[in-house]
Amino acid sequence: MKNFKSLLPFLLMLFVWAGCDxxxxxxxxxxxxxxxxxxxxxxxxxxxxxxxxxxxxxxxxxxxxxxxxxxxxxxxxxxxxxxxxxxxxxxxxxxxxxxxxxxxxxxxxxxxxxxxxxxxxxxxxxxxxxxxxxxxxxxxxxxxxxxxxxxxxxxxxxxxxxxxxxxxxxxxxxxxxxxxxxxxxxxxxxxxxIVADLKAQIVDPAKGFKDGVWTIGYGETVTTEVEISGDNSFVTVPAGGWTATLSEVKDGKATLTVTAPAQASVQSRATADNSTELVLQVNKGINWAIDKIKVEAKLVVASYKALYDADQAINVNGVEISKAMFGEACSIESDTEISKLDYKVYFVKPGATLTYNAPTSVSAKSLIVIGDNSADQTAKVVLKNRIQLNMGSSPAESDGYYVFYNVNFDASSTTTPALLAYKNDVQDKAIVFDNCNLTLGNKNFFELTTDGRYFNSLTIKNSKVKLNNSMYLVHIDKNTSTKFGNLSLVNNVFYAEAVTSGNGFKIFNSTNATSSLDKLVLNNNTFVNVCPNWSGMYYQLSLGTVDLQNNLFWASTLPANGIILRPGNTKIAGTVCKHNVGFSLNANTNTWIAFFGFDDNKFEGAENIINIKAESTESAENPFVGGTFDLSTGTFVPNATYAEYGAKFE
Known part of the structure; x- marks a missing residue:
């Protein structure tokens, strides 16, 4: 046996403060x-x-x-x-x-x-x-x-x-x-x-290459450049229908052409582990140079509208969107403003903008907007006026669905909340924002102010939400006795350009404890410069169960303790609260807290937020030092130590 002994020196260091001048x-x-x-x-x-x-x-x-x-x-x-x-x-x-x-x-x-x-x-x-x-x-x-x-x-x-x-x-x-x-x-x-003039290099593909994997649509043929120097070269592909060819080498370069299988193949466990590597090999004499790239075939949808028209259902967070259910859909090919809803489903082409400017006399029984190309997220929805949710007291099967998928949703210039529950009856079957970039302004996102107005299910997932710190995601105000359904925030980035004073940010705000939410899910979210005040991110209304885990809360300055949960019922018959971290500077004495009055009000098994303190945002303790922190794009990737916390996007 060949031993690699002591390859890793483990440094053990401690300094002692000495002297006092x-x-x-x-x-x-x-x-x-x-x-x-x-x-x-x-x-x-x-x-x-x-x-x-x-x-x-x-x-x-x-x-x-x-x-x-x-x-x-x-x-x-x-x-x-x-x-x-x-x-x-x-x-x-x-x-x-x-x-x-x-x-x-x-x-x-x-x-x-x-x-x-x-x-x-x-x-x-x-x-x-x-x-x-x-x-x-x-x-x-x-x-x-x-x-x-x-x-x-x-x-x-x-x-x-x-x-x-x-x-x-x-x-x-x-x-x-x-x-x-x-x-x-x-x-x-x-x-x-050491062999000069022996080279086998696959240049990173310009399209479809991310995190070391080259993603190619089923049946699609793509190319990338390779750099080759040596006597002989060839390429081998995974099993299951992949093909690849090399062009003639000129000036040390060649074109690698790869075709993905026409459809997913079923492979045994024994071959599956090696089925994703494409290998380039070049030799010079007895020496060989090898380069590899992982390839993945998956469904890349050039047009969701085409699938829809072909009577195929599109599933967004469990909502089956089909022509049989919702009827004819509208394709937004270029910038278009609408003041009425002639369709329940809109497909927006890449680069096009759908501007919603319906008057307050118009309510949406259903509204579904989808960015048409799965590989392109430049489709845009701009609100000039609020979207009124009102599926009516006797809704049809296709009523009550408000779904936005693969779009940029801009509500930054509205003078009213983006969404408003309009009647004191059934408001929705599902409200979903998935794979979206949301830009919100000074107004609250969703308001249900009158007693009796409620939602069954509101979900935001796999999205980036740029917001003003002093606003509420859901606001019910004078609503005093309503039972709400489920609020799920999963794998999102919520961020603001800077911490501001004032009322603070809330995911759910109420003025009393007589209304209630059945279930709150808050998992794998990243909050940057988004701070609640002393009253908490979830405030006042009673709460049934909560699933709060793997979130990352970050702010250089906390105007007050960063309380996440402060429901009207002191004791939650809760389920999960664990693996959450919060960052702030040493100069700030406030901390992140899972529950208001944590030790007194937590349910059994609940864990408080792990607080990380540092002298400055450049300190190694900052979860984003060694990762990515970009306020301009809303990209926040923690370093390896904190990789399990916060949102992760493919």
């Missing part, structure tokens, strides 16, 4: 910053070296060229990628053992953690958690688990004592002739050929 304090701060920077550099070196080892074990690439600077090799590989490898410096460290057993599996502290060799091999990735313990990821940084020692205890990233920084993974790293040789601490040597 200003110079001592400044020196200690500088020392702390240097140690933190060293720790961050060490984590980076760990992951770079683990990646390099995995490349060497894989054996599908060669080195085209390399540079050496300050003990770090930068290797340009035959697939066009670059990796770094650092020998490092010896030091006193605490290090668990990482080995490879006779089955080619990674072994961390005597526990098998995954395959190291072969096509199914993985590259472990390491991280430091918010509570200062080491973590390991086996899925490329999507999720992390704590590293455990031989006693099944978490391994800390800080400790007392004189511990120096080290990233000495290898005994030696040398170039000998046309080979890069890496000698591990146990004396075992591995090598990777």
């Amino acid at each position: 200003t110079d001592d304090l400044r020196n200690n701060v500088d020392e702390l910053e240097n140690r933190v920077e060293s720790l961050e550099a060490q984590v980076s070196a760990i992951n770079d070296n683990m990646n390099a080892i995995r490349v060497i074990l894989d054996g599908t690439k060669t080195i085209s060229s390399y540079t050496l600077e300050n003990g770090t090799y930068t290797l340009k590989l035959s697939d066009g990628s670059e990796i770094t490898l650092s020998q490092g410096n010896e030091g006193q460290i605490v290090e668990p053992d990482i080995t490879i057993n006779e089955n080619g599996e990674w072994v961390l502290n005597d526990k098998v953690i995954g395959q190291a060799t072969g096509n199914d091999g993985i590259t472990p990735k390491f991280n430091i958690s918010a509570d200062k313990y080491w973590q390991i990821s086996l899925d490329g940084g999507v999720t992390y688990d704590y590293v455990l020692d031989v006693n099944n205890k978490k391994v800390p990233a800080t400790t007392g004592g004189d511990v120096s920084v080290s990233d000495a993974f290898f005994k030696e790293v040398n170039v000998k002739g046309d080979m890069l040789e890496v000698t591990l601490k146990d004396g075992e040597t591995y090598s990777l050929p």
Whole structure:
């Protein structure tokens, strides 16, 4: 067995404040910053070296060229990628053992953690958690688990004592002739050929490529460029109907043409794991260079209207939208303003805008608007006036559906709420916003102010909602005795450009506890600069059950404690409240709280929000440092430590 011992130095560092004058304090701060920077550099070196080892074990690439600077090799590989490898410096460290057993599996502290060799091999990735313990990821940084020692205890990233920084993974790293040789601490040597003019690189496709996967519609033929240098080249495709060809190579480049299967194929479990990789191979003499790309065939709908006209049902969050149910639909080919509803279903072409400007005398018994192309989200709905929900006291089967899918919904300039329940009778069967970008203004989103006006089901999912902080998603005001149905907010981003003072944001607002909501689902949402005031995001009306989990609440400034739930009934016969995190700065004493008066009012098993504090938004404790934080596009992707929280979009 070839052991990879001590590839991962686990740094244990703790500084001690000494002295009390200003110079001592400044020196200690500088020392702390240097140690933190060293720790961050060490984590980076760990992951770079683990990646390099995995490349060497894989054996599908060669080195085209390399540079050496300050003990770090930068290797340009035959697939066009670059990796770094650092020998490092010896030091006193605490290090668990990482080995490879006779089955080619990674072994961390005597526990098998995954395959190291072969096509199914993985590259472990390491991280430091918010509570200062080491973590390991086996899925490329999507999720992390704590590293455990031989006693099944978490391994800390800080400790007392004189511990120096080290990233000495290898005994030696040398170039000998046309080979890069890496000698591990146990004396075992591995090598990777250095071969100039051998290259196999698949250029990332311009269309359909995201997160390492090339998505191609069933039966669709697409192309991308490849860069090739060598004697012979060929491409292999997954089983199940895929085909691919390479054009003639000119000036080191060729065109790769790929056709997806005409329909989904049924494959056995044994072949399914390898069925999504397309492989490009090039050789020069006895050496081979290989590049791979994951391909996925799925339904890409060029026109939902065409499906609808062909009597196929379109399912949006359980609502079956069909011509048999809703009748003829209207296609919005270019910018169009409507002041009356001649249809119940509208399909908006990419780039076109449907402007809704119906007077208050017009009510919608049903209104369904769908962006026509599934791969394009540029279809737009603009409100100049509110949409009045009124399916009537004797509704038809097709009445009561208000569905918006794959559109940009702009209600920023309305002088009234976007949605209004208009009569004191049955208002809806389902209200759904799915895969939308919503822009809201100063007015509330949905109002049901008169007693007896209610909704059965309101769902917002897989959407981005840009809003004014001081507004209410649902407002019932004088409604004093109505029982509402379900409110579900799942996998959304709610964000504002800045935190504002005033009444604060609420997902549901009432002035009394005599009305009630049957069920609230608040899962996997990201809230940025969206703060409730002391009264809470959910305020006053009674609540039946709640499912509150995996949400991320973020604000640099909290005008008051960020209370999420403050229902009229003190004790909720609730179901789930767990795995929620909230971020704010140390300078702000307010915190995020799941329930008003948490310990007194929580139901059994409920967990409070985990509060994360930092000195500044640039601090490592900020969940978006190392991720993406873009207010201009509403894109907020937390770093690996907090990847399980908040919204995730494909």
